[in-house]
Amino acid sequence: MTQDTDSQYGFGTQAIHAGAPIDPHTGAVIEPISLSTTFGQSKPSVPLGVYEYSRSANPNRDNFEIAVATLEKAKYALALGSGSAATALIVQSLPVDSHIVSGADVYGGTHRYFTKVANTHGVTTTFVPDLAQDVKGAIKANTRLVWLETPSNPTLTVTDIARVAEILKEHESTTGIKIPLVVDNTFLSPYVSNPLVHGADVVVHSVTKYINGHSDVVMGVIATNSDSLHERFRFLQNALGSVPSPFDAWLAHRGLKTLHLRARQASTSAQQIAEYLNQHSKVSRVNYPGLKAHRNHEVVVRQHRDALGGGMISFRIKGGAQAASDFTSNTKLFTLAESLGGIESLIEVPAIMTHGGIPQAEREANGVYDDLIRISVGIEDTEDLINDIEQALALA
Ligand SMILES: Cc1ncc(COP(=O)(O)O)c(C=O)c1O
Structure with a gap:
């Protein structure tokens, strides 16, 4: 589907309105879910509307695609x-x-x-x-x-x-x-x-x-x-x-529709968490694009909105795989789980979780050591997240 709204609008306005028409039949402000797999035709091969079969196109998918095209x-x-x-x-x-x-x-x-x-x-x-x-x-x-x-x-x-x-x-x-x-x-x-x-x-x-x-x-x-x-x-x-x-x-x-709010909050918290980790005695290295010391920070400034670092951080903990395991098993707000980018904070050990399928030598050549921890910062209160990291680091 092609992009829609006027580019004069800011990201948040487009996120709310792109691909979000008011339903012409009922006036519903939020689009109905269109579950029908097939759509009627007036004559063979002449659809009544614009849809024929839901694998080829569906109103909800179209609206989502319009929204993503607009925002990208x-x-x-x-x-x-x-x-x-x-x-x-x-x-x-x-x-x-x-x-x-x-x-x-x-x-x-x-x-x-x-x-x-x-x-x-x-x-x-x-x-x-x-x-x-x-x-x-x-x-x-x-x-x-x-x-x-x-x-x-x-x-x-x-x-x-x-x-x-x-x-x-x-x-x-x-x-x-x-x-x-x-x-x-x-x-x-x-x-x-x-x-x-x-x-x-x-x-x-x-x-x-x-x-x-x-x-x-x-x-x-x-x-x-x-x-x-x-x-x-x-x-x-x-x-x-x-x-x-x-x-x-x-x-x-x-x-x-709330991406702009979530992404900004996650980035703001991640920046503070990365700075906290960066000065912690049990942490040997922090990878976070928002840190001025990041190897490619000048690219971040050009390529990211407001030089935001995003919501993802990875860091190496002193004490090897055991410390990584102890730390990630003891956080209370960061759930130990794969995936990222949600409202809730997640934590994982890539070497044995998301990246476990990559041979060790290849993995380590890319900086994925057994002591590397990846966190996805959610939108909980920043202070609570830092406190959670602090208590789990004390136990590692
Ligand atoms: C950077 C990146 N690309 C692609 C994928 C694959 O996406 P999905 O899990 O939706 O198939 C993932 C999943 O974790 C990812 O992190």
Whole structure:
């Protein structure tokens, strides 16, 4: 679906109003959930309205897609059954024997898809530590996609999207081959960053995280300004059929309407928590884009709204895997669980949880040690969160 509202409005106004028409039949301010799988026709192949069959399009999915396209400053957005389905669809759109260049420090499921699924369909991937530096050398004659996650999961490395886009433009002007740049914007949400504005061709989200924001929907979305990529993705959305239910689209749209409030609060608390951790004697390293000492902070200032660091922090605790286990088992407000981006704070140990499937040597080369702890800061009171961390660190 295409974007809607007037760009004169701020993010919050667009989040509330984009894709949110008043129901023309009842006047309902909040859209009804349209559960019908099929829609009537007046003559064969002449639908009564704009819909035919719910896998192809559904009013709730359309409205959600309009809202995401608007907030990502994209012409189009397409919703999928999960973030992983979005990744799969994009890889599926590549010709056989294609090659992908990906950042090394990506979500474990993305790494798994590239190395254990895409390769069985003849698509190979080269992982590089720093795309802005290494992408040029990694491009091959059959490279058809560059995959960038920023900030990366779980070490929160920030990559300069505009720099990578510029290198790919130079490649296009010398070879005539356009290599689309895909950015996984799950960790920041469209409130904190809009990768298309910085030169990306496609943005993907695990909607499961910040966009829905309430840890009760698994869903994904793809946004782009490219007519040709959208046409291809739209065809595959229907052909592969990995679409979200109308109820999930409705819930995620409801969650999206408060994204600006949630994302700002999570970032504000995360900044204070990161500063607290940074001076704590039991912490050996803090990865947080909002810290001035962060390696890529000058990119953060250019790429993130108000230089916000987002709601995700990772840090190394002194005392190894045992201390990581003790600490994460003793927090009271931070629930020990995978996932992120919800209203409630979560904590996890990537080496044995989200990133457990990545071989140890590869994992450690990317900074994912046994003592690394990842936290997703929710929207509880900041002081309560810091107190919770303080008491659990005392027990570790
Ligand atoms: C950065 C990132 N991308 C993609 C995904 C996959 O999304 P989903 O779990 O909705 O399939 C995740 C899931 O944790 C993620 O963290």
